[in-house]
Amino acid sequence: MGKGRYLLKRFIYIVFVFFIISILMFAIYKSMPGDAVEIMLGSSKTTMKPDAYAALYEQTRQRLGLDQPLPIQYFAWMGNMLTGNFGYSTQYKKEVIQIISAPMMNTVMLNICAMIVVFLISIPLGIITAVRKNGVFDKVIQVLTIVGYSIPGFIIALLSIFLFAVKFPIFPISGLRTAGMDAGGLAGLGDQLWHMVLPVMVMSVSGIGGITRYVRASMIDVLRMDYIRTARAKGLREKTVIYVHAFRNALIPVVTITTWWIIGLFGGSIVIESVFLIPGLGKMLIDALMQRDFSVVLTMQMFYVILSLAGNVLMDIAYTLVDPRVRLEN
Amino acid sequence: MNMQNENREVLLEVRDLKQYFPVKKTKLREKQRYVRANDGITIDIYEGETLGLVGESGCGKSTFGRTLLQLYPQTHGEVLYHKDGQTIDLKAQSKEEIRVLRKDLQLIFQDPYSSLNPRMTVGQIIGEGLTSHGIYKRGDPAMRDYIFKVMEDCGLATYMFGRYPHQFSGGQRQRIGIARSLALKPRFVVCDEAVSALDVSIQSQILNLLSDLKEKQKLTYLFITHDLSVVKYISDRIGVMYLGNMVELAPTEELFNNTMHPYTEALLSAIPVVDEEDKRERILLEGDIPSPVSPPSGCKFHTRCRYCQQKCKDEVPEWIDVGNNHYVACHFPLHGKKG
Numbered sequence: 001m002g003k004g005r006y007l008l009k010r011f012i013y014i015v016f017v018f019f020i021i022s023i024l025m026f027a028i029y030k031s032m033p034g035d036a037v038e039i040m041l042g043s044s045k046t047t048m049k050p051d052a053y054a055a056l057y058e059q060t061r062q063r064l065g066l067d068q069p070l071p072i073q074y075f076a077w078m079g080n081m082l083t084g085n086f087g088y089s090t091q092y093k094k095e096v097i098q099i100i101s102a103p104m105m106n107t108v109m110l111n112i113c114a115m116i117v118v119f120l121i122s123i124p125l126g127i128i129t130a131v132r133k134n135g136v137f138d139k140v141i142q143v144l145t146i147v148g149y150s151i152p153g154f155i156i157a158l159l160s161i162f163l164f165a166v167k168f169p170i171f172p173i174s175g176l177r178t179a180g181m182d183a184g185g186l187a188g189l190g191d192q193l194w195h196m197v198l199p200v201m202v203m204s205v206s207g208i209g210g211i212t213r214y215v216r217a218s219m220i221d222v223l224r225m226d227y228i229r230t231a232r233a234k235g236l237r238e239k240t241v242i243y244v245h246a247f248r249n250a251l252i253p254v255v256t257i258t259t260w261w262i263i264g265l266f267g268g269s270i271v272i273e274s275v276f277l278i279p280g281l282g283k284m285l286i287d288a289l290m291q292r293d294f295s296v297v298l299t300m301q302m303f304y305v306i307l308s309l310a311g312n313v314l315m316d317i318a319y320t321l322v323d324p325r326v327r328l329e330n
Numbered sequence: 331m332n333m334q335n336e337n338r339e340v341l342l343e344v345r346d347l348k349q350y351f352p353v354k355k356t357k358l359r360e361k362q363r364y365v366r367a368n369d370g371i372t373i374d375i376y377e378g379e380t381l382g383l384v385g386e387s388g389c390g391k392s393t394f395g396r397t398l399l400q401l402y403p404q405t406h407g408e409v410l411y412h413k414d415g416q417t418i419d420l421k422a423q424s425k426e427e428i429r430v431l432r433k434d435l436q437l438i439f440q441d442p443y444s445s446l447n448p449r450m451t452v453g454q455i456i457g458e459g460l461t462s463h464g465i466y467k468r469g470d471p472a473m474r475d476y477i478f479k480v481m482e483d484c485g486l487a488t489y490m491f492g493r494y495p496h497q498f499s500g501g502q503r504q505r506i507g508i509a510r511s512l513a514l515k516p517r518f519v520v521c522d523e524a525v526s527a528l529d530v531s532i533q534s535q536i537l538n539l540l541s542d543l544k545e546k547q548k549l550t551y552l553f554i555t556h557d558l559s560v561v562k563y564i565s566d567r568i569g570v571m572y573l574g575n576m577v578e579l580a581p582t583e584e585l586f587n588n589t590m591h592p593y594t595e596a597l598l599s600a601i602p603v604v605d606e607e608d609k610r611e612r613i614l615l616e617g618d619i620p621s622p623v624s625p626p627s628g629c630k631f632h633t634r635c636r637y638c639q640q641k642c643k644d645e646v647p648e649w650i651d652v653g654n655n656h657y658v659a660c661h662f663p664l665h666g667k668k669g
Contacts, residue, residue, distance in 0.1 A: 226444040233401060233439075234459040234510070235432030238425070248449050324494045325448055 003320075010316070014309045019078075021305050025298060026074050034292045037061050040090040064088075081302065087295030091288065096295050100284070106176060107269055107280035109192075113200045115262065118207035125208075126215025130250075131242060133220055141212065149209030157202045157275040164198060171198045174277040199276045203269065207261065214257050218250040225249070252323045259315040263308050338376040341412055341518055341550050342398065347371045348406035349390070349397045353623055365622050367393040369574035370407070372649060375518070380544065380551040382565030382582070384558060384597065386619050390574040391554045392440070395520040398552070399435050400428050411435070413517075433463045436511035440523035442503035446495040452506055453477055453491040456513050463514060477513065483546075484509040485539060501532035505539070512543055520552045525560060537564055558601050562586065567655070570594045573630045574622055576649070580656040590652065590663035592635045629661065637662055 037060050038045070045053055061067050065076055080087060086096035129138040148156075165173040172178065176195045177188075222228065223246050231245045232238075270282030277283075281300065288296035319326045348371075350364035367390040375381055383391050397404050400420050409420040413434065423431065439445035446455060456477050460466045466473035478488045484505045495503055504524065511519060521540065525533040541564065544551060555561050561568055568585045570578040570593065578591040589595045596613040615634045620626050626633050632642040639662065647659045 226439055226441055227447040229401065230437075230439060230445045230507075230510075231447065231458075233399065233432060233437040234462065235429045235514075236458065236462045237429065240462065245447055249447070323449065324451075325496045 010313050014313065017309060018305060022078060022302060023074065025301050026077065029294050029298055030070060036090055036292065036294060037064065037066060039292055086299040089293050089296050091291040091293040096299050100296065100299060103280050103284045106278060107282065110196060110199060110269060110278065110280060113196060114203040114207065117200060117204040118211060122208045122211040123215055126212045127219055127242065127247060130216045130219030130223060145209040145212045148205045153202060153206060154271050154275055156205050157272060160198055160202055173198065176278055199272050199278060203272055215250065215254055218253045219246060222246045222250045255315060255318045255322055259311050259318065263311045338378065339412065340374045341377040342375040343410040344371055344373045344398065346407040347397060347404060347409065349393050349402055350405045363623055366574045366625060367622060368397060371576050373569065373576060373579065375550060375552065377550055378548055379566040380553055380564055382561035382568040383552060383554045383571060384556060384561050384568060385571035387556060388619060389571045391571055392522050395522050395552055395554050399437055399520060433514045434517045436514060436516035436519045438507050438511050438519060438521045438524040441527050442500050442507055445507055446503060448495055451492050451494055455506060456480060456510050459510065459514050480509050480513045483543065484512065500528055501535065504528060504536055508539065515547065518550045520554065522554045526555060526557065533560065558597060570597065573619060573625055575630060575659065577631065578658045584654055584656055590656065590658040591660050592637050592664065593631050595664060
């Protein structure tokens with residue numbers, strides 16, 4: 001019936017889907033080749049006596065709970081996850097929560113900056129090009145956006161490194177901190193932002209291309225509507241017609257693409273993080289996969305699962321905010 | 331009624347109004363061609379009258395209404411608006427001046443489903459024009475009372491104030507559209523097929539509502555429709571349009587009883603009659619309406635006119651006054667033929 005009940009329903013649904021996906025994930029990682037204990041013990045195999053190694057192996061296996069049947073392992077893992085214990089990284093020999101928080105901060109910060117840049121540029125640009133449809137400015141922007149949208153991120157990354165770091169050395173090309181710098185507070189933040197300029201720029205390019213085109217198309221659709229003519233006939237100022245009447249309606253389809261794009265940003269920064277050597281989630285996931293560091297991989301996968309499930313609900317709620325015709329029912 | 335028109339004050343003077351729309355070029359060096367939606371219309375609209383405008387689909391009726399209100403940048407001609415002894419040439423006004431004048435010159439749209447912004451409540455839709463023209467300040471409690479009054483006048487219950495357009499039926503939406511335009515206390519309202527999208531029972535309700543409001547507020551209507559029975563019911567005078575031109579203009583009774591243009595004759599013969607005795611001849615127009623991009627030479631109607639002569643193909647007929655406020659553009663007007 002009401003909003004509350006609908007959201008409760010969605011929440012239950014999310015929990016259900018979450019568990020199903022977690023079982024699938026767990027099964028996939030369990031069936032992958034490679035022995036976590038062996039990796040953890042590393043070079044001990046070659047340096048220790050075989051029977052001492054076998055004892056240590058068995059001991060470690062028990063300590064990690066890997067001797068239990070799979071369902072019990074699953075419940076143990078799930079129980080730990082739900083209580084905030086994400087497991088132990090075999091690669092870093094630390095708790096996952098400890099090694100994951102710093103890269104997550106970096107990735108989130110990078111993405112939020114990129115998002116702000118994209119919205120600040122693409123929404124006004126989309127509106128202006130729609131209003132001046134088929135003008136010279138519009139045509140130039142149309143070409144630029146399709147170029148920006150079509151070129152893969154890593155090419156833009158390499159090009160911008162070549163331009164802004166090699167030809168004209170303005171920005172640093174890698175990492176998030178100047179090596180050896182140990183300043184906290186504002187200076188540290190400034191340094192970090194300075195390092196983020198190039199990656200954020202590169203990440204924004206395709207977003208700006210796509211979302212500008214989307215906003216433009218959506219605005220053009222809306223500007224053709226009869227109620228825009230009504231608004232003009234009422235004698236409203238042209239600004240009110242465009243920004244209040246047209247844009248608020250044009251926002252409706254933009255919400256969908258934006259939500260998915262935001263979710264995509266968290267996974268999509270793997271390439272950019274690798275190119276700019278940023279210690280972020282993307283780089284961490286690749287490293288963990290290479291090292292068969294399953295606790296880390298599983299934790300991150302579950303993070304993405306929650307992100308996209310929550311994104312769906314947020315999208316539904318966003319719809320009700322922008323479109324009164326949408327009501328959250330069943 | 332005919333004599334009254336002489337004494338009435340002219341509200342809008344339209345002189346040789348032309349509205350051309352460019353056709354998209356298909357070849358690079360092609361000459362720019364135009365759709366001649368309105369091709370030289372001259373008419374006076376008197377204060378307090380209802381002028382009906384009829385014609386086939388695509389003959390330029392709606393364009394005429396919208397061009398009058400300067401919703402399209404008019405190509406040629408003059409629209410003179412008389413207000414408080416002043417004569418205002420609408421074409422010469424700046425955007426901001428036109429915006430202010432829109433308070434007086436309103437429009438009711440054809441489609442009540444698409445002409446209301448789905449994201450605004452009824453209260454916002456009606457109130458927005460009021461604040462934009464400075465009649466009320468935003469958030470003024472008196473505005474709410476005024477909107478309630480307008481809604482009641484237009485047959486809407488006040489509890490509908492906070493609802494969105496999608497929660498209403500077609501008839502109710504059309505009332506919202508009417509309330510919206512009349513809230514500004516306009517002097518001239520273009521009703522562009524204002525009842526065509528509604529079913530017949532609702533049509534008569536809305537028509538009665540429009541007539542009542544006209545009496546109360548001394549409005550002038552330009553009533554655009556393709557439905558002759560509607561136009562006969564509501565209009566003082568009727569103009570008939572064909573392919574961008576006015577072909578006949580007369581007071582309602584006169585037009586029906588003393589039809590002069592062959593096109594009007596054909597239109598009127600198409601009105602269904604119930605009376606068994608009245609066995610009128612149905613005149614069927616052959617072929618389609620010609621393209622307004624390259625209209626026929628001479629009289630534009632000659633391709634479909636059953637009285638067509640050589641002169642009709644060569645010469646453009648003049649817009650002549652035949653007395654009794656009756657105007658016609660035809661080389662061989664029909665005379666005394668009772669509809």
